[in-house]
Amino acid sequence: MDGNLNTLEGAANAPFYLPTGDECEMFTAASQNNLPVLLKGPTGCGKTRFVAHMAAKLNRKLYTVACHDDLSASDLIGRYLLKGGETIWVDGPLTRAVREGAICYLDEVVEARKDVTVVLHPLTDDRRILPLDRTGEEIEATDGFMLVASYNPGYQNILKTLKPSTRQRFVSMEFDFPTPAFEIPVVVRESGLDEERVKPLVRLANKLRDLKGQDLEEGVSTRLVIYAATLIAQGMPVERAILAAMIEPLSDDADVKRGLLDLVTAIFG
Numbered sequence: 158m159d160g161n162l163n164t165l166e167g168a169a170n171a172p173f174y175l176p177t178g179d180e181c182e183m184f185t186a187a188s189q190n191n192l193p194v195l196l197k198g199p200t201g202c203g204k205t206r207f208v209a210h211m212a213a214k215l216n217r218k219l220y221t222v223a224c225h226d227d228l229s230a231s232d233l234i235g236r237y238l239l240k241g242g243e244t245i246w247v248d249g250p251l252t253r254a255v256r257e258g259a260i261c262y263l264d265e266v267v268e269a270r271k272d273v274t275v276v277l278h279p280l281t282d283d284r285r286i287l288p289l290d291r292t293g294e295e296i297e298a299t300d301g302f303m304l305v306a307s308y309n310p311g312y313q314n315i316l317k318t319l320k321p322s323t324r325q326r327f328v329s330m331e332f333d334f335p336t337p338a339f340e341i342p343v344v345v346r347e348s349g350l351d352e353e354r355v356k357p358l359v360r361l362a363n364k365l366r367d368l369k370g371q372d373l374e375e376g377v378s379t380r381l382v383i384y385a386a387t388l389i390a391q392g393m394p395v396e397r398a399i400l401a402a403m404i405e406p407l408s409d410d411a412d413v414k415r416g417l418l419d420l421v422t423a424i425f426g
């Protein structure tokens with residue numbers, strides 16, 4: 158969701174997000190004081206949904222950039238493009254957010270190329286400026302501009318961590334999979350499956366999460382639990398839905414998968 162909401166209806170239309178702590182208050186306080194925010198946590202635990210929700214509640218336009226290993230500073234800032242024999246400058250999403258006072262959300266920021274973090278530094282100190290080297294322009298961030306980034310510290314890749322000099326420019330908030338008291342209502346709401354049928358799925362998810370670091374690199378995400386529940390709500394047999402949404406996505410190893418299926422049998426009989 159791109160949260161293109163600049164009206165007062167924003168708050169009412171905000172995408173559903175169930176707070177699990179004081180994250181909404183923290184984000185609001187940061188936004189009111191022009192502080193950049195870093196969301197840390199495993200994939201599929203609600204970070205992107207949280208940002209979409211907060212942007213709508215704060216009535217800010219949201220520019221979301223899914224970072225990948227080919228994403229460069231120009232992709233964020235902008236570039237000269239040839240249009241009908243003329244070269245014109247076209248702002249990238251970061252530049253647009255800086256000009257418009259919007260939220261720019263860099264999803265999985267560590268995936269981006271190194272030159273990207275350099276661009277972020279002058280925006281995350283009190284100058285709040287974005288130098289456009291190519292045009293010679295230096296843009297001062299419009300009030301309301303907020304930089305939000307997310308990353309998954311769990312991946313065992315030393316090359317892909319944030320440098321302290323970058324990390325220490327952000328207010329950091331740690332996210333994790335919601336505890337059952339929160340995950341059950343979230344899955345019920347997102348899938349339409351009734352609570353009694355969601356409960357054992359969440360129990361299974363937590364058993365699978367306990368295996369993280371042993372047989373599995375990552376535990377099952379809330380997103381995958383929602384997929385399983387959605388398939389079941391659509392009439393798929395429970396075991397098939399679990400296999401497709403909660404087992405196969407975790408491993409390609411036949412032995413590991415057999416071990417995981419034993420957990421399913423233990424819970425569902």
Ligand SMILES: Nc1ncnc2c1ncn2[C@@H]1O[C@H](COP(=O)(O)OP(=O)(O)O)[C@@H](O)[C@H]1O
Nearest residue numbers: 173174175200201202203204205206347379380
């Ligand atoms: N606290 C929550 N409130 C509402 N939905 C949630 C919550 N936590 C997780 N979700 C659900 O989990 C899904 C995956 O979350 P997402 O924000 O895409 O994860 P991330 O960005 O952390 O990878 C969302 O689409 C949403 O349905």
Ligand SMILES: [Mg+2]
Nearest residue numbers: 201204205264
């Ligand atoms: Mg995300």
